[in-house]
Amino acid sequence: xxxxxHVLEIDGLTLRLPRTARPVLDGVDLTVGASxxxxxxxESGSGKSMTLRTAxxxxxxxxxxxxxxxxxxxxxxTMTPARLRxxxxxxxxxxxxxxxxxxxxxxxxxxxxxxxxxxNGGAGGERAVxxxxxxxxxxxxxxxxxxxxxHELSGGMLQRIMIASALMNDPGLLLCDEPTTALDVTTQAExxxxxxxxxxxxxxxxxxxxxxxxxxxxxxxxxxxMYAGRIVEHGPAGSLFGAPRHPYTAALxxxxxxxxxxxxxxxAIPGQPPDLRAPLSGCPFAARCAYAIERCRAERPEPExxxxxxxxxxxxxxxxxxxxxxxx
Amino acid sequence: MHEMTGxxxxxxxxxxxxxxxxxxxxxxxxxxxxxxGxxxxxxxESGSGKTTTARIxxxxxxxxxxxxxxxxxxxxxxxxxGRAERLRRAxxxxxxxxxxxxxxxxxxxxxxxxxxxxxxxxxxxxxxARVAELLDQVGLGERAAAALPRELSGGQRQRVAIARALxxxxxxxxxxxxxxxxxxxxxxxxxxxxxxxxxxTGIGYLFITHxxxxxxxxxDDVVVMWRGAIVERGPTERVLAAPEHPYTRLLLxxxxxxxxxxxRVAADRRxxxxxxxxxxxxxxxxxx
Numbered sequence: 001x002x003x004x005x006h007v008l009e010i011d012g013l014t015l016r017l018p019r020t021a022r023p024v025l026d027g028v029d030l031t032v033g034a035s036x037x038x039x040x041x042x043e044s045g046s047g048k049s050m051t052l053r054t055a056x057x058x059x060x061x062x063x064x065x066x067x068x069x070x071x072x073x074x075x076x077x078t079m080t081p082a083r084l085r086x087x088x089x090x091x092x093x094x095x096x097x098x099x100x101x102x103x104x105x106x107x108x109x110x111x112x113x114x115x116x117x118x119x120n121g122g123a124g125g126e127r128a129v130x131x132x133x134x135x136x137x138x139x140x141x142x143x144x145x146x147x148x149x150x151h152e153l154s155g156g157m158l159q160r161i162m163i164a165s166a167l168m169n170d171p172g173l174l175l176c177d178e179p180t181t182a183l184d185v186t187t188q189a190e191x192x193x194x195x196x197x198x199x200x201x202x203x204x205x206x207x208x209x210x211x212x213x214x215x216x217x218x219x220x221x222x223x224x225x226m227y228a229g230r231i232v233e234h235g236p237a238g239s240l241f242g243a244p245r246h247p248y249t250a251a252l253x254x255x256x257x258x259x260x261x262x263x264x265x266x267x268a269i270p271g272q273p274p275d276l277r278a279p280l281s282g283c284p285f286a287a288r289c290a291y292a293i294e295r296c297r298a299e300r301p302e303p304e305x306x307x308x309x310x311x312x313x314x315x316x317x318x319x320x321x322x323x324x325x326x327x328x
Numbered sequence: 329m330h331e332m333t334g335x336x337x338x339x340x341x342x343x344x345x346x347x348x349x350x351x352x353x354x355x356x357x358x359x360x361x362x363x364x365g366x367x368x369x370x371x372x373e374s375g376s377g378k379t380t381t382a383r384i385x386x387x388x389x390x391x392x393x394x395x396x397x398x399x400x401x402x403x404x405x406x407x408x409x410g411r412a413e414r415l416r417r418a419x420x421x422x423x424x425x426x427x428x429x430x431x432x433x434x435x436x437x438x439x440x441x442x443x444x445x446x447x448x449x450x451x452x453x454x455x456x457a458r459v460a461e462l463l464d465q466v467g468l469g470e471r472a473a474a475a476l477p478r479e480l481s482g483g484q485r486q487r488v489a490i491a492r493a494l495x496x497x498x499x500x501x502x503x504x505x506x507x508x509x510x511x512x513x514x515x516x517x518x519x520x521x522x523x524x525x526x527x528x529t530g531i532g533y534l535f536i537t538h539x540x541x542x543x544x545x546x547x548d549d550v551v552v553m554w555r556g557a558i559v560e561r562g563p564t565e566r567v568l569a570a571p572e573h574p575y576t577r578l579l580l581x582x583x584x585x586x587x588x589x590x591x592r593v594a595a596d597r598r599x600x601x602x603x604x605x606x607x608x609x610x611x612x613x614x615x616x
């Protein structure tokens with residue numbers, strides 16, 4: 001794929017915060033193509049939301065940033081504030097986990113939907129309202145909600161409003177930060193079906209942050225697995241989950257309770273993710289990895305063919321689903 | 329066989345619970361039993377009444393009608409609020425919530441919190457030894473006793489919440505989405521820990537969750553709640569492998585997996601929502 005077809009291209013992104021012993025993001029490389037759904041998975045604190053937010057230039061104060069983040073070919077990290085505002089108003093938009101926290105409870109939803117267009121668009125409110133009606137139909141809501149307040153709608157309906165609002169200015173890139181985590185599973189299915197439809201209709205590229213591996217496998221074209229601020233493995237969803245090559249990916253799959261697995265002890269990953277206050281040497285997963293050797297603790301593995309593991313070439317990682325993986 | 333095996337003297341018996349808030353029937357004629365040392369899952373989406381049911385069992389809400397009996401003793405009848413009575417009821421059933429950070433006092437070290445619970449319930453026993461034993465039981469070292477909640481990780485805090493619930497040696501532990509906020513690797517540790525504790529102590533679990541994978545993993549039997557009523561019940565393995573009620577099928581179909589068709593799930597959901605209010609399941613009702 002050439003660079004021109006990427007709606008998001010993150011290259012060697014590094015982010016340091018004061019009073020931390022290691023970078024929060026440590027050499028992240030990631031791309032999202034037009035009409036592509038890319039999932040970014042990992043545990044809390046792995047840096048997945050932080051990565052997502054850099055695409056809108058939303059950086060913590062005092063952050064020291066290196067590398068580049070290009071949205072539609074333009075580097076976000078060197079943009080002027082005015083250009084950043086345009087980016088957030090048009091090219092890229094974001095859906096947050098909790099729509100109730102992201103929508104002003106005191107304003108009618110019609111105001112919320114057309115606000116950005118009225119402020120930035122210049123074309124005026126009339127066209128914004130037409131667009132809002134069109135998008136409400138696309139997300140399965142009626143015009144009636146335009147005059148309603150957020151408290152009158154359920155969480156699932158509000159998340160549809162969030163999605164409609166994110167699409168108001170026809171963005172090429174949609175950033176989704178756990179958009180269904182707060183919803184019931186049956187509602188989640190509706191929202192995911194909607195996002196997949198919108199991708200097909202509008203050709204929007206999506207970066208989808210989730211900790212739900214099953215969801216990532218079901219909806220995405222490609223998956224990036226993040227651990228301690230680094231991408232440890234990436235690849236097409238089918239092959240990554242069917243035949244994981246990084247021990248962390250395999251361990252994550254094994255520790256997930258499954259519907260079809262026998263009800264016995266789960267293969268839990270011992271220990272905890274590394275603390276930001278402690279420096280890291282070697283592979284960040286080495287301390288919890290069943291396959292770690294001396295080299296893993298001493299030397300940082302560089303990504304090669306989509307996996308950052310010294311032993312990727314020699315390990316054969318079957319997941320529990322195949323039933324032949326030895327238990328720790 | 330569809331009826332849950334009701335033993336001779338279940339440790340928990342819930343019969344005919346009803347609770348309405350205005351016109352909303354939050355809990356609508358809910359009955360089930362939990363035998364000693366068994367684990368019963370309660371599944372359903374938000375608003376299905378599962379948390380209200382749990383809160384009635386623990387005593388945080390009063391039912392309009394119906395009974396909750398622990399070890400044959402009615403909890404709902406007595407409205408006395410004396411200290412001894414309250415403590416006795418607390419020793420029957422304990423609850424672990426989703427967010428341990430909200431259920432622990434941020435200013436009190438973990439060991440002190442446990443000792444306080446012990447002193448309240450067992451004033452004559454040696455607290456210090458029991459605190460060490462409890463921390464060990466939930467896989468925390470003695471060093472954790474000196475820690476404040478904010479110095480612990482989410483998984484460690486949930487271990488503390490479990491230790492505090494176990495401190496009073498309850499017959500039943502109600503776990504309300506107790507692993508929902510944890511990352512999968514930590515969630516697996518806590519689920520394994522809960523399995524070990526049940527094996528060692530013979531405690532009964534009432535496991536409230538929306539995650540069917542978790543239900544599959546930690547429960548023997550399951551009841552499915554929809555719009556306040558139980559629509560399906562049975563051994564977990566049977567219900568998940570061969571669901572009979574359309575709502576149970578919808579829940580199962582909603583779990584994302586490769587080849588998943590969320591569009592079909594969404595259509596099924598709308599079809600189900602437009603049907604009339606459900607009648608509580610009769611065990612022999614089989615859809616083919």
